[in-house]
Amino acid sequence: MFQSIKLQQGIHLHIRPTDQFKTVNFAFKFKQALTNRSASERSVLANVLLHSNELYPSNPAFRSHLDELYGTIMYLDSSKKGSDHYITLLAESVNDHYLSTDGVLDQVLNLLQTVLFQPNFEQGKFKESIVKREKDSVTQRIESLYDDKTRYAQHRLIELMRPNHPASIGVNGTISDVSAITKESLFEAYDKMLKEDDLNIYVVGDVDVKEMTSKIKQAFPFISRDIKQKVPHQNIQHPTVEENYVNEFQDMKQGKLHIGYETPVTFSHPDFPKMQIANGIFGGYPHAKLFLNVREKESMAYYVSSSFSSAYGLVFVLAGIDASKQEKAVRLIDEQLDLMKKGEISQNEIDQTVAMLKNQIKEALDSARGQIEIFDQYKDLDEKFSVENLVRNWSSITKDDIQDMARSINKQIVYLLSGKEEQ
Amino acid sequence: MNELHFKQLDEKLFHEKMNNGLEVYILPKKGFSKTFVTFTTKYGAIDSTFVPPGESEEVTVPDGIAHFLEHKMFEKKDGDVFQTFSGFGASSNAFTSFTRTAYLFSATDHLYENTETLLNFVQEPYFTQATVEKEKGIIGQEITMYDDQPDWRLYFGTIENLYKDHPVKIDIAGTIESIDEITAEHLYTCYETFYHPSNMLLFVVGAVNPDEMMTYIRENQNKKEFAEPQPIKRSFPHEPIEVAIKENKLYMDVQKPKVYVGLKAKETSLQGETMMKQEMAIQLALELIFGRSSDFYVEAYEQGWIDESYAFDFTLEKGFGFAIIGSDTSKPKELIEGVKKELKKVEEKWPFGQVDLDRVRKKKIGYFLRALNSVEFIANQFTRYTFNEMNLFDAVPVLEQMTVADLQQAFTSIQGEEQQTVFSVLPKKDQEIS
Numbered sequence: 001m002f003q004s005i006k007l008q009q010g011i012h013l014h015i016r017p018t019d020q021f022k023t024v025n026f027a028f029k030f031k032q033a034l035t036n037r038s039a040s041e042r043s044v045l046a047n048v049l050l051h052s053n054e055l056y057p058s059n060p061a062f063r064s065h066l067d068e069l070y071g072t073i074m075y076l077d078s079s080k081k082g083s084d085h086y087i088t089l090l091a092e093s094v095n096d097h098y099l100s101t102d103g104v105l106d107q108v109l110n111l112l113q114t115v116l117f118q119p120n121f122e123q124g125k126f127k128e129s130i131v132k133r134e135k136d137s138v139t140q141r142i143e144s145l146y147d148d149k150t151r152y153a154q155h156r157l158i159e160l161m162r163p164n165h166p167a168s169i170g171v172n173g174t175i176s177d178v179s180a181i182t183k184e185s186l187f188e189a190y191d192k193m194l195k196e197d198d199l200n201i202y203v204v205g206d207v208d209v210k211e212m213t214s215k216i217k218q219a220f221p222f223i224s225r226d227i228k229q230k231v232p233h234q235n236i237q238h239p240t241v242e243e244n245y246v247n248e249f250q251d252m253k254q255g256k257l258h259i260g261y262e263t264p265v266t267f268s269h270p271d272f273p274k275m276q277i278a279n280g281i282f283g284g285y286p287h288a289k290l291f292l293n294v295r296e297k298e299s300m301a302y303y304v305s306s307s308f309s310s311a312y313g314l315v316f317v318l319a320g321i322d323a324s325k326q327e328k329a330v331r332l333i334d335e336q337l338d339l340m341k342k343g344e345i346s347q348n349e350i351d352q353t354v355a356m357l358k359n360q361i362k363e364a365l366d367s368a369r370g371q372i373e374i375f376d377q378y379k380d381l382d383e384k385f386s387v388e389n390l391v392r393n394w395s396s397i398t399k400d401d402i403q404d405m406a407r408s409i410n411k412q413i414v415y416l417l418s419g420k421e422e423q
Numbered sequence: 424m425n426e427l428h429f430k431q432l433d434e435k436l437f438h439e440k441m442n443n444g445l446e447v448y449i450l451p452k453k454g455f456s457k458t459f460v461t462f463t464t465k466y467g468a469i470d471s472t473f474v475p476p477g478e479s480e481e482v483t484v485p486d487g488i489a490h491f492l493e494h495k496m497f498e499k500k501d502g503d504v505f506q507t508f509s510g511f512g513a514s515s516n517a518f519t520s521f522t523r524t525a526y527l528f529s530a531t532d533h534l535y536e537n538t539e540t541l542l543n544f545v546q547e548p549y550f551t552q553a554t555v556e557k558e559k560g561i562i563g564q565e566i567t568m569y570d571d572q573p574d575w576r577l578y579f580g581t582i583e584n585l586y587k588d589h590p591v592k593i594d595i596a597g598t599i600e601s602i603d604e605i606t607a608e609h610l611y612t613c614y615e616t617f618y619h620p621s622n623m624l625l626f627v628v629g630a631v632n633p634d635e636m637m638t639y640i641r642e643n644q645n646k647k648e649f650a651e652p653q654p655i656k657r658s659f660p661h662e663p664i665e666v667a668i669k670e671n672k673l674y675m676d677v678q679k680p681k682v683y684v685g686l687k688a689k690e691t692s693l694q695g696e697t698m699m700k701q702e703m704a705i706q707l708a709l710e711l712i713f714g715r716s717s718d719f720y721v722e723a724y725e726q727g728w729i730d731e732s733y734a735f736d737f738t739l740e741k742g743f744g745f746a747i748i749g750s751d752t753s754k755p756k757e758l759i760e761g762v763k764k765e766l767k768k769v770e771e772k773w774p775f776g777q778v779d780l781d782r783v784r785k786k787k788i789g790y791f792l793r794a795l796n797s798v799e800f801i802a803n804q805f806t807r808y809t810f811n812e813m814n815l816f817d818a819v820p821v822l823e824q825m826t827v828a829d830l831q832q833a834f835t836s837i838q839g840e841e842q843q844t845v846f847s848v849l850p851k852k853d854q855e856i857s
Contacts, residue, residue, distance in 0.1 A: 020454030021796045022433075059724070063715040067782045071789030094792045098432070133725070140679070140730045144751065147677045149571050251676035251851055254567040286505035286515075296503060299560030302568055320568045348510070355512030355532075362531040363457045363514075366629075367796070 001385070002202070002375055003209055007217060009224035014379075015203045015212055016371060022098055024105060024205030025368035026091040026112060029376060030197040034085040034166045039078065040138070040173025041189040042087050044181055046076035047134035048126055049089075049190075054118035065111070069104050070094045074111065081377075082267075082311040083166040087193060089115065092368070095206055105207075106215075113219045119190070126183045126190075135178055142172050153256040153417040154318065160246055161260045161413055167312040198227045200376060204368040247416045255323030255418040259333060260316055261409045267310040268381060271405065273393040278405035279308035280353035281345060282337060283317060287352045289336040294319065300329055315409055323418035330414055340406035345399045354394045361387055424637050429816045432795065436816065437633040441644045444621025444652045446809070449636055450628040450801060458629035459529045459798040460538055462545050463806045465624075466617030467522040468595040469742070474656040475612050476619075481658055484613060485604040486590075487597015490519040491562060492610050496526065496545060498554055504544045513537045521591055522740050523810065524617075525803070534631065535639055542625075542643050548614045550607040559602055566596050573677050577848045580673055581685040581747055584844040587667035588660035591743045620644065621652035624809055626802045659742055664689050665841035672847040674854040680755045681732075681848040684762045686837040688744030695812040699821050702739045703787070704833035705746065707825065709735050710783045711775050712765060713748055719765045723750075728758040737837075741811065746837050759845050770838050773831045780827050791818050 002014035032038060056062035066072050072093040079086045093108045120127060145152055159168045172178075199222060203212055265275040283290035283306030294304045304319035321329045339345075364370035365387070378385040427436040437449040468490065472483045496517070497504045508515040513530035526545050530537045569575045579594055586592040596602075627636055666687050693701050713719055713735045723729045733750035752758045768774070794800040805815045 018454060020452075022792050023796060058721075060716045060718075060721050064782060067716060067786040069785075069789075070792070071786035073793070092793060094789050098792055133727075136727065137731060140751070143678050144732070147573050147679070147751075252571045254564065254571050285509060286503075287509035291505075292503070295561060299557050300564075302561050302565035320564055322564070322567075352506075352509040352512075356509055356514070359457075359512040359514065359529075359531050363529060366455050366457050366798075 001371065004379075005213055007201075008222055010227045011199045011201070011222050011224070013201045013203075013213060013216055014375065015207065015209050017207055017209055018204065019206045020366075021095075021205055021368055023092050023094055023368070024108075024203065024207060025372070026089075026108070027202040027369075027372050028089040028112070028116070029200045029202070030087040030089075030193050031084050031199070032193070032197050034080050034083050034169055036169055036173050036177050038085050038173075038189075039080070039169055039171060040177035041181055041186060042085055042193070043078040043138045043141075043172040044131070044134050044178060045186055045189050045193070046078050046087050047137055048130055048186065049115055049119055050074075050076045051130050051134060052120040053114050054120060055114050057120050069107055069111070070099060072104070072108055072111075074108075074115070078171050080166070080169070080171050085171075097206065109215060109219050116194070116220070126186050128183055131181070131183045131186055135181055138172050139175050139178050142170060142175055142178070145170075149250070149252055149254075149256055149417060150318065150320075153258050153415065154316070156246075156248065156417065157258040157260050157316070157413065157415040158314075160415065161262075161314070162312070167309070167314065195223060196225050198225075202372045202376070204371055244412070245414050247418065249418060249420045252417070252419050255321045255326060255416055257319045257321050257326060257329055258316060258415045258417075259330070259411065260314060260413045260415070261411050263313050263315060263405075263408045263410070265310075265405065265408060266313045267377075272310060273390070274397050274401045274405050275308055275310070276357060277350065277353050277394060277397050278340065278402045278409075279306055279315060280357060281349045281402060282306045282315075282340060282406070284308075285353065285356050287349070287356075289339065290317065290319075290333065293336055294329065294332050298332060300325060300332070304333075323416065326416055334411070337406060337409065337411075340403065343399060343403045345402050347399070350397065350399065350402065354391075354397075357394055358387070358391050361390060424633070427816075431819065432792075432816065434795070434816065437637065439637055439641075441620065441641060443644055443647075443649045444619070445644060446624045447637065447640055448624070448626045448805065448809075449631060449633040450626075450805075451631050451633055452629050452798060455629045455798065457529050457531045457798065458534050458627065458631050459527065459802050460541055460628075461525050461527040461626045461802045461806060462541050463523050463525040463624050463626070463810075464617050465522065465622050465810045466524050466613070467520050468593065469521045469590040469659070470617065470657050471590050471593075472658045473616055475616050476650065476653050481656075482612065484609050485597065486593045486601035487562075487595070488605055488609060488613055489524055490596050491558065491602055491605050492613055493517045493519045493524050493526075494558055494562060495550055495555065495610055496548070498558075499544065499547070499549050504540065507540050507544075508537060511536050511540070513540075515541075519595055521595065521743075523807065525806065527802070529629075529798075531630070534636075538627075538636070538639065539643060542640070545618070546620075546647060548611065548618070550610045552607045555605060555607050555610065559605075562596060562602055563599050566594075566599055566602075569594070569596065573675050573681055573848045576673055576675065577681045577683055577749070577846060578747070580671060580846040580848070581683040581844065582745065584668040584671050584846050585666050585685050585687045585745050586743070587663060589662040589743055590659070592667075616655060619652055620649055622655060624806050626806055628798045628802050662743070664839070666844040668844060670845045672849055674849050674851045677848060677850050679751045679753055680850065680853075681749070681751050682755045682758055683747045683749035683846050684759060685844045685846065686746040686748075686766075687842040687844070688739065688746070688836045689839070689842065690836040691739070691742055691744045694741060696817065696821065698739065698811055699808070699813045699817065700825070700829065701833050701836070702737070703818070703821060704825060704829045705737045705739070705837065707780070707783050707787060708830045708834040709737055709746060709748075710786070711779055711830070712769055713762075714783065716782070719761065723758065723761055726754070726757065726761075728752055728754050728761055744836070755847055755849075763843065766838070766843070769834070775827060775830070777827060780825065780830065784822055784825060787822055788819055791822075
């Protein structure tokens with residue numbers, strides 16, 4: 001897929017030349033340990049870097065310049081995976097080939113360099129007014145979680161299951177950590193990101209590998225850094241859950257039922273592909289047990305599904321139900337998992353799930369972003385990553401394997417967010 | 424089979440009209456491993472009053488029926504169609520908008536089996552009163568889910584303010600009460616009126632051989648029998664230019680107020696290239712007035728009237744059209760005043776020239792070329808454009824011919840004071856205080 005080149009200790013470039021897309025995609029992934037403080041600082045940092053820079057010191061000037069580059073998309077994104085926090089600088093630009101002008105791509109590279117190395121400084125520090133405004137922005141982003149009931153309920157469930165654990169740390173940190181940020185502390189975070197982060201750079205598009213490599217080397221003279229090797233996505237010890245049933249209330253109509261399970265299987269565990277299939281049969285797809293029995297047969301929900309969070313070894317079931325029918329819904333969901341534990345799994349269910357997983361990954365690879373994300377996820381685990389290998393793994397999985405997986409899934413907590421009238 | 428070559432875009436589009444009237448379009452995309460297929464009928468939530476085929480009297484069906492019908496198409500005598508798609512590794516789905524109902528799948532394998540499943544399940548209705556009753560529980564939960572989504576309530580609240588009589592003001596899924604009236608017989612009436620192949624379009628895009636695929640579709644369609652196509656008589660009430668309600672609000676359990684200013688379009692009778700020009704001109708004008716490089720945006724951001732949820736948009740269909748501008752905001756009054764002041768300023772003296780147009784035009788051309796990487800975008804937008812007698816691939820040439828005067832002229836469609844409305848979703852705690 002990608003041709004990988006080590007630029008420096010801790011800095012890798014991955015290029016995929018392809019004429020599949022009309023655009024060229026760039027991604028700079030800066031990785032560092034996830035804590036509430038790092039997530040808060042880095043989210044504000046991402047906003048500040050994207051607000052303006054030395055060459056385009058006002059936001060409209062910066063945005064106008066992107067418009068002139070045929071609406072080149074450029075943004076910085078905060079995200080987390082396992083116990084790591086990522087800042088990703090992304091750019092997508094139309095390939096010069098489709099335009100009447102030349103040189104758009106070179107200008108985009110220059111602009112990426114400007115965004116990273118020439119921020120909008122005042123006497124060597126970020127501008128107070130911009131830092132304040134972007135702190136407000138990130139605070140509002142954290143607050144808005146409350147208004148999205150499904151996301152809020154899921155966040156609460158994980159907080160209850162894994163307090164003080166990377167799983168429950170918000171990608172934007174906390175309001176109090178954001179408020180503690182100063183222009184000085186933000187500069188330290190910036191400096192650390194450039195000098196110490198594990199960095200992977202991706203380029204996807206109709207480009208020449210040699211030429212692009214030399215351009216990137218020249219434009220981004222990052223210094224080498226020591227990256228401590230660790231087991232990818234290692235599971236961290238966590239306190240046991242004290243309550244099994246938690247019901248919280250907001251003024252709302254639907255009941256948001258979220259059930260949390262734990263499993264020893266994680267992304268780096270050899271049983272990972274088996275658990276993907278088990279989750280698919282449980283509630284991952286419209287042919288899954290949850291969809292067929294809870295939605296179609298009992299008409300209890302519009303959405304009911306399960307998901308496997310492989311970074312943390314957690315499985316979640318999410319359903320929107322009539323809150324007064326909580327008990328019945330939980331019983332029906334328990335029954336579906338019990339059936340799997342007893343081995344009631346048909347070959348047809350397995351085949352459908354393998355077909356869906358295979359389709360899903362092949363589809364994801366039809367977008368440049370998908371290619372980058374999937375390669376980035378698998379590269380540490382499997383240097384010879386290929387869809388064929390994945391499919392071979394899935395295809396050898398048997399009913400007994402899936403039964404074992406179901407047995408490893410332990411229910412920890414049932415959380416319901418519902419309207420106040422049920423109180 | 425016709426072949427259209429769009430040289431500048433490096434795309435080839437294949438087209439054929441089947442004997443039964445079905446329009447088929449195929450766009451192969453090199454390098455892709457998936458194929459995306461949509462089968463769409465020109466029938467949406469607004470088509471609630473019409474004359475069924477073979478009858479002379481107009482009927483009005485319950486609100487939310489187009490969406491209900493979409494759900495029920497997936498259930499057959501011997502089970503659920505999702506199962507058949509899953510067996511071939513395809514993800515399938517459907518959606519209902521104001522003007523369209525689309526059924527679709529995407530797959531990287533078994534293209535012909537999946538296409539057959541799609542064509543056959545949409546062309547073989549099966550409804551019983553028992554399965555209709557059962558679906559009411561599922562759709563009831565879907566409606567309740569949307570009831571709890573403040574952004575959805577904000578959007579629909581704004582449209583309800585804008586329109587007095589036109590059915591665009593009715594929520595696409597209907598209400599718990601309206602769907603309770605739906606019977607199997609209603610579904611058959613709607614199906615027979617709107618699901619004739621001559622009212623439908625099939626779009627195939629991605630990893631596909633156009634010749635083989637066209638042959639396959641032709642054979643599938645020739646095996647089936649359909650009634651003679653008849654013109655569909657839909658009926659819509661007269662809608663005044665002024666908005667129904669100037670201002671309205673709703674209290675919900677949210678942290679921060681949410682506000683939309685809505686602008687109702689005067690000109691909603693266009694089709695074809697003039698419609699495309701009108702739509703794009705208004706979108707470009709909005710970008711100049713409210714986009715991220717605009718004076719308005721600078722002020723709104725610096726003053727804290729808006730946050731990252733800030734958005735503006737323009738929608739145009741035959742019979743209705745509206746723009747919305749809004750954001751989550753701790754300063755709703757200031758934001759509303761700011762938007763209205765900006766609109767007035769533009770109305771009094773048009774402030775934009777050639778340099779401004781060139782810039783937003785470049786942005787829009789870039790957006791369009793980026794979007795051509797997405798097979799979902801191509802299929803959905805192509806269908807919408809074709810139903811309005813336009814061609815998606817004319818977008819770049821139309822953009823290139825646009826003038827400043829075009830923008831100024833088009834913008835008058837959403838400009839009058841009587842065409843403005845405001846809708847707010849406010850935190851419940853504010854209600855308790857006041």
